[in-house]
Amino acid sequence: MTAPSAVKAALSSQAIETPSWAYGNSGTRFKVFAQQGVPRDPWEKLDDAAQVQRHTGAAPVVALHIPWDRVDDYAALARHARERGLRLGAINANVFQEDDYRLGSVCHPDAAVRRKALDHLLECVDIMDATGSKDLKLWFADGTNYPGQDDIRARQDRLAEALAAVYERLGEGQRLLLEYKFFEPAFYTTDVPDWGTAYAHCLKLGEKAQVVVDTGHHAPGTNIEFIVALLLREGKLGGFDFNSRFYADDDLMVGAADPFQLFRIMCEVVGGGGFGPGVAFMLDQCHNIEPKIPAIIRSVMNVQEATAKALLVDRDALAAAQSAGDVLGANAVLMDAYNTDVRPLLAELREESGLDPDPVAAYHRSGWAEQIIENRKGGQQAGWGA
Ligand code: LRH
Ligand code: MN
Numbered sequence: 001m002t003a004p005s006a007v008k009a010a011l012s013s014q015a016i017e018t019p020s021w022a023y024g025n026s027g028t029r030f031k032v033f034a035q036q037g038v039p040r041d042p043w044e045k046l047d048d049a050a051q052v053q054r055h056t057g058a059a060p061v062v063a064l065h066i067p068w069d070r071v072d073d074y075a076a077l078a079r080h081a082r083e084r085g086l087r088l089g090a091i092n093a094n095v096f097q098e099d100d101y102r103l104g105s106v107c108h109p110d111a112a113v114r115r116k117a118l119d120h121l122l123e124c125v126d127i128m129d130a131t132g133s134k135d136l137k138l139w140f141a142d143g144t145n146y147p148g149q150d151d152i153r154a155r156q157d158r159l160a161e162a163l164a165a166v167y168e169r170l171g172e173g174q175r176l177l178l179e180y181k182f183f184e185p186a187f188y189t190t191d192v193p194d195w196g197t198a199y200a201h202c203l204k205l206g207e208k209a210q211v212v213v214d215t216g217h218h219a220p221g222t223n224i225e226f227i228v229a230l231l232l233r234e235g236k237l238g239g240f241d242f243n244s245r246f247y248a249d250d251d252l253m254v255g256a257a258d259p260f261q262l263f264r265i266m267c268e269v270v271g272g273g274g275f276g277p278g279v280a281f282m283l284d285q286c287h288n289i290e291p292k293i294p295a296i297i298r299s300v301m302n303v304q305e306a307t308a309k310a311l312l313v314d315r316d317a318l319a320a321a322q323s324a325g326d327v328l329g330a331n332a333v334l335m336d337a338y339n340t341d342v343r344p345l346l347a348e349l350r351e352e353s354g355l356d357p358d359p360v361a362a363y364h365r366s367g368w369a370e371q372i373i374e375n376r377k378g379g380q381q382a383g384w385g386a
């Protein structure tokens with residue numbers, strides 16, 4: 001097994017990005033359950049994110065969603081983040097919540113709607129300039145519900161045109177991250193349904209364009225780690241939207257439904273050289289019925305645990321077993337790492353960094369939950385689900 005000191009050193013460099021919308025009220029299309037103490041604006045979302053960082057030391061980045069996090073002064077918002085030991089991460093564009101987008105956004109048959117959507121994407125790059133964010137994350141709800149409704153290939157052309165215009169606008173060090181999702185809200189065709197479509201567009205665009213793997217956006221049984229391995233090999237894995245699913249795009253806590261899958265994904269990341277700057281470890285989750293801040297802390301810990309196990313894999317032993325054709329031996333190397341209890345190692349790492357070994361307990365003791373319930377009335381809805 002890899003030496004614990006090397007595992008700890010690698011873990012200390014991991015930055016997990018939490019989504020601003022995870023701090024807001026959310027729900028399903030049936031009901032949004034408002035919770036007490038929920039942030040009333042983006043500033044307060046960052047205040048909560050700072051608590052996650054304070055207790056985990058591993059979540060220094062926060063993703064924004066525009067317009068859910070619209071403010072007058074984005075540079076001031078970035079300052080607010082910095083003052084709390086945070087930085088602003090991906091800017092998530094939103095071209096799916098206006099009446100104009102009934103038939104799509106950048107793939108819409110009407111050029112005026114496409115222009116409106118593109119303008120929003122370009123505005124998001126302006127916001128990145130102001131916040132210092134490096135990543136523009138694009139997810140399109142575009143698609144059709146009925147055969148014949150629109151021309152599948154023409155929609156791809158429109159998509160390519162919009163992406164090229166956005167790509168052109170990117171500055172030095174900025175990336176376009178394209179996210180795919182196999183269905184929903186469109187049911188017949190989806191314009192970016194899979195990694196292959198996202199990859200084909202990113203390949204044409206150039207090296208600043210990469211694919212985002214949202215773990216909840218695949219059909220049951222999909223081998224996500226294979227996709228990760230392949231994208232990494234091609235230099236096209238931009239990052240993750242981590243979450244768990246049982247059925248569709250459930251947005252449950254990462255590592256809750258299938259910690260073994262998360263481990264297998266992290267094994268490919270570590271083995272493929274994707275651990276380090278370049279691959280963004282973002283969460284894309286909603287906490288509909290559970291308290292939000294502890295759920296986000298738990299999610300960060302779940303990612304750390306899967307990462308620690310992946311780092312523990314004895315790569316030399318694995319390679320030896322693989323090249324000897326030792327099927328069971330190779331599998332045993334992986335399972336040894338997966339079955340290791342890494343919680344003591346992570347507790348030790350936290351103590352060495354001056355943190356409480358138990359972040360959830362430390363949060364509960366901190367009094368923050370009581371304070372926000374007392375001080376904040378009428379929390380903001382995350383942005384959808386009503
Ligand atoms: C779409 C998605 C995408 C959105 C987020 C809120 O299902 O995964 O990343 O921006 O949810
Ligand atoms: Mn996502």
Ligand code: MN
Pocket residue numbers: 214216217249284
């Ligand atoms: Mn999703």
